[in-house]
Amino acid sequence: MKIILYIIQKEFKQIFRNKGMLPIIFVLPLLQLIILSNAATFEIKNIKFGAIDHDHTATSRALIEKFNASTYFDVLTNYPSQEKASAAMLKGEVNVILEIPSYFQRDLQTEKYHTLGVTINAIDGAAAGVENVYVTQIIQSFNQHIKVDLLQPSDQLITTTRIETIPLFWYNETLNYKTFMVPGILVLLVTMITLFLSGMNIVREKEIGTLEQINVTPIKKSQFIIGKLFPFWVIGMGLLTVGLIIAKGIFNVPMLGSLPLMYLYTGIYILVILGIGLFISNFTDTQQQAMFIAWFFTVIFILMSGLFTPIESMPKWAQMMTAFNPIKYFVEVMRMVMLKGSGFMDILPQLLKTVLYAFIMNGLAVWSYKKST
Amino acid sequence: MKRFIGFIEKEFYHIFRDRRSLFILFGMPIAQILLFGFAITNEINNVDIAILDHSKDANTTEIISKIGSSKYFSIKQVITKEADIAAVFKKGEVKAVLNFEKDFSKNLIKEHKASVQIVTDATDPNTANTISNYVNAILQQYQKELNKDSSTPYQIVPETRMVYNPELKSVYMFVPGVMTIILMLVSAMMTSISITKEKELGTMEILLVSPIKPIQVIIGKVFPYIFLSIINAIVIVVLSIFIFNMPVQGSLFLLALESILFIVSALALGILISTISKTQQTAMMISLMGLMLPVILLSGFIFPISSMPVPLQVISSIIPAKWFILIIKGIMLKGVGIEYLWKETLILLGMTVFFIALSVKKYKIRLE
DSSP, X not given: OHHHHHHHHHHHHHHHHOTTHHIIXXXXXXXXXXXXXXTOOOOOOSEEEEEEESSOSHHHXXXXXXXXXXXXXXXXXXXSSHHHHHHHHHHTSOSEEEEEOTTHHXXXXXHSEEEEXXXXXXXXXXXXXXXXXXXXXXXXXXXXXXHHHHOOTTSOOOOOOEEEEEEEEETOTTOOHHHHHHHHHHHHHXXXXXXXXXXXXXXXXXXXXXXXXXXXXXXXXHHHHXXXXXXXXHHXXXXXXXXXXXXXXXXXXXXXXXXXXXXXXXXXHHHHHHHHHXXXXXXXXXXXXXXXXHHHHHHHXXXXXXXXXXXXXXXXXXXXXXXXXXXXXXXXXXXXXXXXXXOHHHHHHHHHHHXXXXXXXXXXXXXXXXXXX | OHHHHHHHHHHHHHHHHOHHHHHHHHHHHHHHHHHHHHHOOOOOOSEEXXXXXXXXXXXXXXXXXXXXXXXXXXXXXXXXXXXXXXXXXXXXXXXXXXXXXXXXXXXXXXXXXXXXXXXXXXXXXXXXXXXXXXXXXXXXXXXXXXTTTOOOSOEEEEEEEEESOTXXXXXXXXXXXXXXXXXXXXXXXXXXXXXXXXXXXXXXXXXXXXXXXXXXXXXXXXXXXXXXXXXXXXXXXXXXXXXXXXXXXXXXXXXXXXXXXXXXXXXXHHHHHHHHOSSHXXXXXXXXXXXXXXXXXXXXSSSOGGGSOHHHHHHHHTOHHHHHHHHXXXXXXXXXXXXXXXXXHHHHHHHHHHHHHHHHHHHHHHHO
């Protein structure tokens, strides 16, 4: 026990001695949490909008005015011709173009029906879908108004059957993205710091040549490994603590569930990550190799965690792969406990899988450590 | 010059001797782009929902079967009381519950009006909102069928044309993004330790007393990596064209030049990191912790930049990846040439020159 304490002490000293590393470990992640949480929103607003008006009548102007007044559309530009508008779209100056044909008002009055050209830049397919919905909504509401304004006495109002939908947004009534993203980004930062630090750790001693010196001392391997990894576990838990304070203090993210439960889960989760880090460290010769591999898995874990894109939409084989993704479980647990107040029984499946994962990863890591030295 | 070539040769040897690193370097991006190209989509499909039907009549049955047969939803559970809604949400089993009021059909016939609650788990606001919209659309369609006989007097119908990506494939959005993060991170990570490593292993002093100029050392260090990164870029582009059917509407030659420019900018950034850090560990942590999340979140890869608050839009402009993503999409999907992309290109070029100049300056300081 005493030996482990000495190693831990030594490791902490080494971390705090490296002045270049301190801001990277303690300041950079928190700064990113504060800044990047504001960036992650799927809300589509400030859509760059342009109109081509070939009609120049009260109706066409009223329609364009409708778009102008909407909060979604921004920077209204009037283009004199289709060519000018297309060029603007190629340059990326405009994303949605509405084209009102000549004789629009006249034909609408006589035929009561008219089509309108709408062009949407669809490179971001999801955004284009939303933009299409907004355009349709504005035009539909415009339709209702012409009904009121131009309705002839002969047109009888027919009672229509209506199904009323009442949307209820639980746990986040205002659809605030930060409430959703802050816990997720905190998960990423805790994971990245602990994985990168532990992944580089033992291979660093290998590369510099100090690992051999340790191998000839009477320190047991288990003591050495625990002593090496424990400081990173502390750093991860510390980061979680400060991150939670920032989430509450700056972003006002609720903490509905139990804080001890959150810590219990995180404590086990970091063990999984440290196990993965140690495993990587054992199988590489240089710090660079270790970091490339850690980066490889981190990118996969992040993009397939359900944090930014939904897991249900992935193909079945990819969904099955996410079962091996620790970040997925952490993101789920974090959001469940913080935002919904889920309790121990609710997160039990995730907790059990994480405990199992921790045993397997650390078992493999310790086993491979013996093999490789 | 001969000395310089000798130096470059040495650097090449160093890299090619390390087979393991090379394998990692080329294998990883291929695996990643394949994985993400097939798996990642921001469409919303097969969302698990639950039904709470207080009415159980002809209309609700019909609506439920319409919802269940849509590709957006799969009905996971039928629950019987209000209290169960919170329970299924807390377990995270479903994302939404459709709550039909009592006497749905009766109300529809008698009062021409019936209501249904769409209760969504809005911890994920995007999914919640989309679910709500989709259910609404299905119900409106159903309502139209009910009202077949009555017509509305005036109607303007938008005819929407989706340009550059008519099928709304999300792979068109993700391939350029994944290409960018791979090239950016791999390039920056490769060079970020190049000078630091010499410092840490003590070979730096040998370089310092040699007659090779600082700029030559830096170019010599970067050069082999330009070569490796170009091969990486070619592999990625070939994969995206042949496996994901990404079009290249514009000039492949321009795409190649722009990719080289972007690679050089990322390598130069790596060198800059290398000159300012003392240990390999610090260099690696700066390039990984400092670049990874900002590049994923602020480059427009996943989240639309125009929706971000203005200060963040400004920050995103100093990220080279943002400009490269615009360039790739311009060339591959819009088919535009340099006459539309000169601004983005100049910005990337400016950043590259800035990174190199700063590195040379920092490097010189250490010489004195």
